[in-house]
Structure formats: structure tokens, C-alpha cells
Amino acid sequence: MTQNRLLKLLDTIMVPVLAMISGLIVMGILIILIKKPLFESYAILFSTGFGCEKYGNCIFITALERATPLIFTGLSAVVAFRSGMFSIGQEGQYLVGAVAAAWLGYVIHLPPILHPLLLMLAAMLAGAAYGWIPGILRVKLGVNELLATIMLNSIAALVTEHLVQFPMRADKSTTAHSPVIDKTAYLTSFVPGSNWGMGFVIAVIAVIVVLLYLWRTKAGYEQRMAGQSKLFALYGGIPSDKSAIRAMLISGALAGLAGAVEVMGVHHRIMTGFSTGLGFDGLTAAILGQIHPIGVFIVAILFSGLKLGAQLGLQLQLEIPRELGGTIIGFIILFVAAGKLYEDSIVRVRNWFARRNSHSLKG
């Protein structure tokens, strides 16, 4: 039984792990091509991205901070994908949530705890409402959710830009930004000088909640079955339309929450160019994480660490362009997509395990 579990786990993580190794090998080739020290590069990439020099100057903590919104948008994608909705609307829902949180952060004044709770709730509602649109379009009119969410992302980006430039603009400085939200609405950080704090805790809670929702609740069962086989759901009497809409609401709420956490924990306001593609990074974290909440959690931290390692380690210490970090991630995704490459080696590992198991059973 446990050995079967092990094999199953091995099956799920083999492709991403091998893809990562391949991505790092390609990175090595690129580094050799630009004539930089190979092993030193690896050492610096990891020691910077995932290391801690001293308390208070811990880049790994920054990695965790950067990973926080990714975890939310990744979970958002997981919930949508697991219901059979290929929604890539995280970006738009994230912005809508951020706007809602930033606005309520300075227009209303409430005591601590209450204020952040209200902001998060509002952001989730806004995100859910924005997720509901492609959901209902899909169910009632058969509009492809992929196209609908792409369009809604652009709409959200432009509307946010307008709001920040005009109605919400705080002053006449060169870069447009909204007023700073009340101190009462800040999310506490754990380490002075860093923004790693309550937001991360909420992200961990969200991972657990999504995990429970998908595999332990009736609603999660409904949406997974409808996502895997529409006909099976219809035949079994599962209301798949209802569960698709519910999935889009939850997915939108999670992405909206990412926006709120980013506003309340990091920037404390919303400004022009607020989104740095966090929605899409979440999407890739979901795919690389095997559309599983825990996978998303691990991959989000890994991505953030790699990016920071490239930016603060490779670029500053070895003068390797920091874009290399993004390049490696790009390659890793490419290798995951080409997962068939690894079929042979996976079979070999499986056989080795099986043989070892049957020996140990006999012996």
C-alpha cells in the first residue's frame, strides 16, 4: 500500500523534477556560452536565492514574500482547471481585487483586524464577480472561457490604469499612484525590513483550504468529476454547470485575494503598472505544480527564489543578465510541456522500484 503511494507520488513529481534539472542544464550551457564560471554560477544562484546571509538580510525571506501572491494565483488556476474550465483570468481578477482593497483601504476607516478582514473580503468578492462573468458566459452561451478571460484581463488592466491615473490618483507626481491605505489595514510583517508576513500565513491557510475543498467536500468532488468527464457527470446526476460556476467564483476570489494581500502587505497602495504578470506566473506555477495545491506552493517558492538568485546573485556578483532567471523558468516550462521526453527514464525508474519491491517481498 505505502509502496504504491510512493510510486504514485513518484509518478506525479518525476516530470517536473526532471524538467527542472534539464532547465538548469540548459542554463549551464548558456553560462558557458557567455564565458562565465559554471559551477560558481550555480552556487551563487542557489546560495543567493535560497540563502540567508544574516538575520534581517535574508533573501530567502524575500523569496517567500514574492511567492505569496503566486501561491494565490496558482491556487486560483488549480481550482478553475480542476473543474474543466481553462480560465487564465487570474491576472484580471487579481487587479480587480487589488483595486477594491486599495480603494477601501483609504476611503473607510476601521480598527485593526476588522479593516484588513473587510478589505480581503471585498477583494475576494470583486475577484469572484469578475470570475463569474466568463463562467456564466460559458455555461449559458457556450463562450470559450479561454478567450473570454483573455479579453477580461485586458479590460481589467486598462480600467485599473484609468482608475489609478485619474479618480484614485493621490498627487501630481510623475508616476500615478493611489493614496496610501490606512495603517490599520496593513498586514503585519514578521521580519523588520521585509514584507514577508501575515500574507504568507494566509497563503498557507489557502493551500490547506483548497486541498480540503477539492478532495474532501461534496462540491470539490462535483467539480473534479465534471472537470474530468462531462459525460460521466451528466450520467451520474452531477450538476456540472453549477459546479463550473462555483469553481469560477472560488477561482476569482483566490486571485482577488492575491491582489488584496499584495496591496495590504507589500505596496500599501496601487500604482500604475501594478501587475507584473503575477497572474500568468501563477498559471505556470499551477501547471508545473501538477495542478495540485501543494505543487503550487513548492513551485511558487522555487520560482521566486530562482528569479531573486538570478537578479541579486548572478547579475550583481557575476554580471550575468538577470533575465537568465526568467529564461531558466521558460525552459523548465518548455521541458514540462515536452514531458514525453522523459517517458523512458520514468519507466526505467518505475521498473527498478518494482523489481526492488518484489525482491524485498520475496526476501
Add this chain to the structure above:
Amino acid sequence: MSLAIEMKGITKFFASTHVQANDHVDFSVESGEVHALVGENGAGKTTLMNILYGLIRPDSGEIFIDSQKVDINHPDDAIKHGIGMVHQHFKLVPSFTVAENILLGMEPTQTGFLNQQKENMLVDQVARKYNLLVDPSARIQDLPVGMQQRVEILKVLQRNAKILVLDEPTAVLTPQEVNELITVIRGLSKLSYTIIFITHKLIEVMSVADRVSVMRGGRMIGTKKVSETSIPELARMMVGREVLLRVKKKDIERGDVVLEAKDISVVAVNGLPAISHVSFQVHQGEIVAIAGVSGNGQTELVEAISGMNSLDGGEIIFKGKPVNQASVGERRNMGMAHIPEDRMVVGLNLQTTLDENLIVSRYDHSEFSRYGFLLIKTIQEFAEKVVKAFSISAARPGESISMLSGGNLQKVVVGRELSGNPSFVIANQPTRGLDVGSIEFVHKTLIEERDKGAGVLLVSVELDEVMALADRILVLYRGKIQGELDAATATEEQVGILMAGGTLDDLEMAETKAGSRPIER
């Protein structure tokens, strides 16, 4: 006679599933014979043939072709040695023409351009040579399954195959197409082709094969001359015990009406009427069979009654209540069960575990969920119970079902549908593609349900099945009830003529004219 193929000591263990698919199998085929390879689902027939065709590499064993030892590592090697395989699921390009499919990869070209006329001519010649008439310019997607299979056979012949492996070729065919295929096989055998015919339908073995080899549990049980064996003997070899080829059924009093269809009509996707003005009743403790050639409205009828599709006219009354507006879930909660035609896509979700497959119709009942949460433990216990009660040998609670054989998959469906004490069961082609052992099991369970007082609507294109199970027979022809017969007195001829669109009067007339001429079906 010399041996065309000799396989010695073939062994194959699938580590991923812990299945010993082939265990020192010896198998030989004389050249020019039709050799049937039979066995239950999962007996190892397909593995053995895939090894012969180079799709799977054996752990050990040797293959001889025309007494020469050969290494077959890839289908290309097999083709080189004159082996051709027609798979159960055709490997044709639906949007290409017949000629384009047959000549795929070996098209005659003229200065680099395709010449469609030449292709068509070439294929026409080949088709005439083997007496396998097809229209070279027809598109595959427009052809019936029997024709597609013919194209597949031609494709193999065109690649100079001398030994043809047909993997369950009749599983997808209508009875008439089966007869045509048998004629084709006999013709090829006369042209001194060697044919290996995988099947689990023993009637076909008796009618077409020269010799038959039986496999069970990965081992070769034995090879017999067809003229020296019988269906009961082969069934015993296949299953390993005595098999009731026809299940016994006791007489019981039928009860009240449980389901009534009142003048129902369904319009198909293409806008044509699929079911028009059909009325019938099913009582408690009775099996009503809907007989008919496939494609006469069975699918639409079942979808309408189960609630998967809406009616375009008429009314369905279940347990005294009109259910036209009720969803699938509501009907199921009222006690309707449904064994669907397609277990792989409709009846099961192969991507998930046994447990989750078993609760699909009842996950929201209080026994399996509380306050919105699934009761994982209870569900697992339930799965264990079903596995035991329906002896689904290879299935384990909590694990995937994608590796189970067809018979076991159907047991999962039947187990789920019948374990909730339904008052009405729709069984649509419940034994399609199953081996004799599993058919016996499904038949027995359906009769048990009837004896317990459920109403059963059996939809089947297998005349044998209809005759064996039904209390009453309704024959569906072009979306209408062509006739109703009492199963106790009905003959196969009567059902047959109704299935073909005739009437019982036609039959009487034919009988008085020609004495008691048997009617072929």
C-alpha cells in the same frame, strides 16, 4: 503443413501493474489456416499478439517465422516479416479518402505531386484482387464501421502481409457485418493467407476457425481443432469452471407499473425524429427487453428515460409521478439505476479512483456526506463491500481503475448501480464486449434484481441476450415500436422479422408459402 508462426516460452511481466500478462506461452500457427485465439478479457491474448507485432518486447521467449528465428523489436520488423495487424480501434485518418488511407506513406507520386486518380485506380485493383469491394474515393468518416474495417484489412494487405492478426474484429460490428467479415476471412484463407483471429465470441470461432487456442490468466491452456471441440468445452477452458451459457430464470408474479412512457418522441441532433410516439410500461419484477438493430433509436430512448436528454413530446411517469422536468440526479434519487452503453466514457471516470466512481450517483446522500464534506471512511468501506459482493477481483479501494479489464470495469458499473436497491434499472447493452464469464455474471445479477422486485428495461442488440433474459420483448424499428411479444412464446424468427422492419403477418405468409423455411438473421 509447415508452421507460419511459432512462439516459444513467451513471458511478459508488467511491472507497473504487477501483472504477469504472459507466462511461458507457446503458440504456433500453421500456414494457411484460420487460427482463433480466445480467452477472457485480461487473459493475455492482446499482449501475445502485441509481442508478435513488435509493439511490446517480451522478457523472454523466441519467435520463429517460417521456421526462421527472428527478432521483432518494432512493428516495422513485423511488417518486413509479412505480419499485419488490424487493431480493434482502427488507425485510419477520418478525413482522408479510402485510397489515401490505404496508400498512406507509399503514395505513387509524379514529380513530387500526388496523383489522386492513380491512387484510386491502384486501390480499386487491389480491392478487386481480394474481393474486398470499397469505394476508393469515399471519406473514412462517411463509412460504416464494417467498411472501415475492410479498409484497414486492405491497408495491411497492401503492405504485403501474409499473416493477418485481427484483434477482436467483430466487437464493433453489426450481425450482418460479422457475416460479411467471415466471408472475407474465408476468402483470404483460400488465397493461402494465414489468419489469427482474436475473439471471445465462441460462436464465431466455431463458424470460421480451423483451430483454436485458449488462454487464461496469461497461460496457454490448450489448442484444439474446431471440428473436435464444442462451445461448452471452450467456455470451460476459458473460464476454468462450468459456465451457464443460459441463465435460469424462475417464474414470478409481476407487480405494479414502475415506469411508463406515454407517447414519447425525441428529435435527434440532426433534426430527424429518433423516437416517435413510443408508449410502453415496465412493471415491478419484470424484464422488458427493447430489441432492435443498433441505431434505431435505442440511445435516444435511454437518454430520455434516464434524464440525460429532454423529451420533445409525451410524458415519462416514474413511480406514479411525471418526471419530465426531473434531472438525472432527481430521478436517481427516486430509485432509477442506469447501466450505460458506453462504460469507458459515460459509465465511469477512468481518471479517478474506484471509490469516487462508486459514489457518483449517491455522493450527496446522507450516508456518504455530511455538512458538505465527504465521509471518506464510509466511502472506503462501501467500496470494499462492493468489491466483495460483486467479486471485482483486481479492483482495490482508493486506487485507480484505469488498468482494469473490460469485464471488471462493467462489474464496477453494475456494482454501483445495483447496490442501492433500485426500483427501476435501465441496462443498455450491458454485456457488450464482455467474455462468457462476465456475461453470465451480469445476466445473473439482472435476474436477481428482477426477482427482488425491480423493473428492468433491457436494451440489447444481441438476440440471444434478449431471448435469455426478457419477460416481454418490444422491438424498436426506426424509432417506433414495431411489435410486442411475450418472451415465453416468442421465437427468434418472430423477433428477427420485426427487427428487420417486417410484421408478424409477413412471417405467417412466408411460412405458409414456403413451409417452415427458416429465416436468417
